[in-house]
Amino acid sequence: MSVLAEVLTVLLNGLQQGAIYVLVAIGLSIILGTLKFVNFAHGALYLIGTYLGLLVTLEINVTDGKLADWGYTPIGLEWGFLPALIIVPILVFGVGLLMERFVARPFYDRPDTDQILLTFGLAIVIQEVFKILFGGQSYNFARPGWASGQVGLPIIGTFPEWRLYIIGITAAIVVLVYGLIEYTDFGLVVRAGTRDAEMVELLGIKLSRPYLMVFGVGAALAGVAGVVGGPLYAVNPNIGTEVLVPSFLVVVIGGVGSIAGAVLGGILIGETLAVMVAVAPQWSQVGIYVLAAVVLLARPQGLLGSEEVAP
Amino acid sequence: MARGEKADVSRRDVVKMAGASGLAGLAGVTGSASAQEYPPIGNFPIQGEAATFGFTVPQSGPYSSEGQDELRAYKLAVEHLNNGGGWVDSWNGLSGNGVLDKEIDFVSGDTATDADQARQTARRMIQRDQAIMLSGGSSSAVAIAIQELCQREKVQYQCCLTHSNETTGKNCVRYSFREMFNAYMTAQALVPPVTKEFGKDQQFYQLYADYTWGKTVESSVQKFFTEAGWSQINSVATPLGTKDFSSYLSQVPRKKTDVLFLDHYGLDGANSLSQAISMGLDKDMEIIVPLYNRPMAQAAGGAIEGVFGTVAWDSQIDNQPSNDFTQAFQDKYARIPSGPAQLAYAQTLQYAAAVERAGTFYPPEVIKALEGYEYDNFGMGPELMRKCDHQAQRAVPVVKGLPASEQKQGQFFEIVNLTPRDTLGYACDEGPAARCDLGPYE
Numbered sequence: 001m002s003v004l005a006e007v008l009t010v011l012l013n014g015l016q017q018g019a020i021y022v023l024v025a026i027g028l029s030i031i032l033g034t035l036k037f038v039n040f041a042h043g044a045l046y047l048i049g050t051y052l053g054l055l056v057t058l059e060i061n062v063t064d065g066k067l068a069d070w071g072y073t074p075i076g077l078e079w080g081f082l083p084a085l086i087i088v089p090i091l092v093f094g095v096g097l098l099m100e101r102f103v104a105r106p107f108y109d110r111p112d113t114d115q116i117l118l119t120f121g122l123a124i125v126i127q128e129v130f131k132i133l134f135g136g137q138s139y140n141f142a143r144p145g146w147a148s149g150q151v152g153l154p155i156i157g158t159f160p161e162w163r164l165y166i167i168g169i170t171a172a173i174v175v176l177v178y179g180l181i182e183y184t185d186f187g188l189v190v191r192a193g194t195r196d197a198e199m200v201e202l203l204g205i206k207l208s209r210p211y212l213m214v215f216g217v218g219a220a221l222a223g224v225a226g227v228v229g230g231p232l233y234a235v236n237p238n239i240g241t242e243v244l245v246p247s248f249l250v251v252v253i254g255g256v257g258s259i260a261g262a263v264l265g266g267i268l269i270g271e272t273l274a275v276m277v278a279v280a281p282q283w284s285q286v287g288i289y290v291l292a293a294v295v296l297l298a299r300p301q302g303l304l305g306s307e308e309v310a311p
Numbered sequence: 312m313a314r315g316e317k318a319d320v321s322r323r324d325v326v327k328m329a330g331a332s333g334l335a336g337l338a339g340v341t342g343s344a345s346a347q348e349y350p351p352i353g354n355f356p357i358q359g360e361a362a363t364f365g366f367t368v369p370q371s372g373p374y375s376s377e378g379q380d381e382l383r384a385y386k387l388a389v390e391h392l393n394n395g396g397g398w399v400d401s402w403n404g405l406s407g408n409g410v411l412d413k414e415i416d417f418v419s420g421d422t423a424t425d426a427d428q429a430r431q432t433a434r435r436m437i438q439r440d441q442a443i444m445l446s447g448g449s450s451s452a453v454a455i456a457i458q459e460l461c462q463r464e465k466v467q468y469q470c471c472l473t474h475s476n477e478t479t480g481k482n483c484v485r486y487s488f489r490e491m492f493n494a495y496m497t498a499q500a501l502v503p504p505v506t507k508e509f510g511k512d513q514q515f516y517q518l519y520a521d522y523t524w525g526k527t528v529e530s531s532v533q534k535f536f537t538e539a540g541w542s543q544i545n546s547v548a549t550p551l552g553t554k555d556f557s558s559y560l561s562q563v564p565r566k567k568t569d570v571l572f573l574d575h576y577g578l579d580g581a582n583s584l585s586q587a588i589s590m591g592l593d594k595d596m597e598i599i600v601p602l603y604n605r606p607m608a609q610a611a612g613g614a615i616e617g618v619f620g621t622v623a624w625d626s627q628i629d630n631q632p633s634n635d636f637t638q639a640f641q642d643k644y645a646r647i648p649s650g651p652a653q654l655a656y657a658q659t660l661q662y663a664a665a666v667e668r669a670g671t672f673y674p675p676e677v678i679k680a681l682e683g684y685e686y687d688n689f690g691m692g693p694e695l696m697r698k699c700d701h702q703a704q705r706a707v708p709v710v711k712g713l714p715a716s717e718q719k720q721g722q723f724f725e726i727v728n729l730t731p732r733d734t735l736g737y738a739c740d741e742g743p744a745a746r747c748d749l750g751p752y753e
Contacts, residue, residue: 006562016557136379137376140585142613234581236376273558281549
């Protein structure tokens with residue numbers, strides 16, 4: 001393999017790994033930016049997305065947990081991947097609405113530490129519920145049949161098709177969300193709310209409904225990420241936690257509340273991971289924290305974040 | 312002989328013995344003859360009516376699936392020891408009425424696949440729960456950490472799933488015994504069927520988990536396959552708990568590599584194998600996963616088709632002990648046991664039987680009852696628990712993954728070869744055993 005091909009492969013790998021973080025981080029970022037709510041349960045929404053995706057897409061054999069005890073050993077709808085890509089976000093959107101109404105809303109005016117404790121606890125509860133229901137074992141989330149092979153790319157050579165789809169799907173969703181936030185009235189209110197919630201309310205706009213929507217959209221994005229990322233790794237109840245920390249780093253690097261920032265941050269994290277693996281595998285995890293630290297020192301508000309207007 | 316050695320009683324021993332009888336009197340366990348015969352050591356003599364076993368299994372982390380199945384088997388073993396059933400009915404010495412008239416109780420704890428947490432869990436079991444024996448594992452780093460602690464605390468450790476050469480090599484201890492074979496034997500067992508299938512002159516590449524286990528798999532594979540005429544292109548370490556192996560895998564030179572060894576286990580193994588397949592590496596080269604198991608195969612799905620490896624044990628091994636265990640496990644849990652489960656069950660019963668043979672829970676005597684012991688009741692053919700390094704000399708099952716369409720609940724492999732013990736292993740003064748110094752009995 002030529003050096004160029006190697007470099008391009010690493011970069012493409014990084015782009016793909018970053019894509020999942022982008023999807024999770026956008027939701028995290030707009031919820032944090034608009035609602036000023038630190039949602040540590042966002043990884044749990046990814047977890048819910050993956051398991052729902054697994055159930056809609058495939059039939060799985062449960063050998064562990066309560067579901068198996070109750071006699072539901074083969075479960076799942078076997079409807080394929082595309083239905084999952086539509087159904088799961090809608091369901092997780094619903095979960096997001098419930099979460100906003102009953103978990104987040106009572107805590108908006110409480111300190112960050114309270115929010116962190118609350119949502120962290122909720123994440124653990126959700127994780128344990130899945131563990132009780134499905135058992136702690138790992139499931140194989142098969143790639144969709146139409147994208148299970150490899151494609152030949154110029155210079156690079158073969159690349160797994162599904163990983164290219166992930167980049168494509170992420171790009172499409174990012175464009176969609178960007179359009180929603182930048183070019184709609186809803187987006188205008190959300191953006192204004194991000195800058196200065198008090199002023200928006202003074203202008204007579206009641207923010208509770210947009211807030212509800214923001215939370216729902218953020219949740220749905222985490223759900224999509226769960227479905228899209230499911231076939232990459234074996235599925236088990238810990239995946240939510242594993243995706244949460246890098247996604248927070250993405251938000252920190254990109255800048256809270258900025259969609260472009262989340263994209264940039266996600267790509268940077270993905271590329272850092274991929275490049276570090278190629279250069280010094282043992283330092284790949286450390287690398288992303290160093291990146292975050294450097295960015296925070298140089299630009300505390302994140303690369304594309306704006307300085308706080310509200311006190 | 313053991314009693315003979317005790318003839319020259321040191322002053323220290325007298326003090327210990329005085330302490331023991333005093334303790335025994337205080338605790339009201341004067342009925343126990345052994346308490347007076349042997350000095351106290353570790354958690355001996357056992358206080359109270361029940362003997363406590365401590366099971367240290369990973370319930371979180373990359374090896375948690377294996378840990379869950381181990382725990383099921385441990386519970387089954389305790390139930391059988393107390394009430395009969397399973398192997399208890401067919402093994403000499405075991406009564407099904409507890410062990411040496413003591414009821415067996417157990418505690419379990421999460422090692423989280425992490426040596427530090429495992430050490431804490433084990434220490435708690437030894438100090439608070441007064442466990443007389445510990446058993447568990449699923450990571451060699453964890454097993455080695457616990458067995459070192461056990462040697463210090465004079466509590467016996469029955470290794471369960473640990474496959475590093477160092478467990479009974481450089482890091483071996485007197486208080487620990489291993490039924491599981493090691494990486495050295497895995498590589499030896501793999502060479503004949505694999506070189507027969509893929510040819511003599513092959514170039515291989517290795518990715519290995521970067522800790523004691525992965526390192527010994529890597530070095531053993533390199534040693535035995537190079538000796539068989541293959542040549543290694545490169546071997547690359549990957550951190551334990553890596554999820555996305557795509558960057559590592561994309562660096563494997565597709566044109567040059569004939570065989571790719573993925574020296575990963577548990578969830579890591581499932582991920583690396585399925586990602587290798589999704590990248591199409593199997594079209595350019597053969598893939599081998601040196602150590603496999605069922606939860607791992609289940610998580611990797613169809614990706615295991617045609618992939619060679621070894622397993623601790625498989626329910627398809629057709630003989631009386633194997634079938635008895637599978638039956639007992641299925642009756643209790645309505646599922647087919649995995650290799651790690653069989654190990655957990657076997658190790659627990661092996662300890663209990665050794666206690667019965669020794670006629671006491673006094674650890675040095677139990678250890679002597681196991682050292683050099685020959686047995687043929689684990690479903691693995693005739694075995695020897697070697698005295699010099701506490702490593703069982705046994706057959707190693709070589710398997711090949713079934714295609715997704717032929718996989719059934721609990722059945723993921725075809726058994727290629729049950730490599731007999733006399734074609735494997737190494738003498739006490741060579742291989743990993745050469746570096747083993749077991750340490751004192753007391």
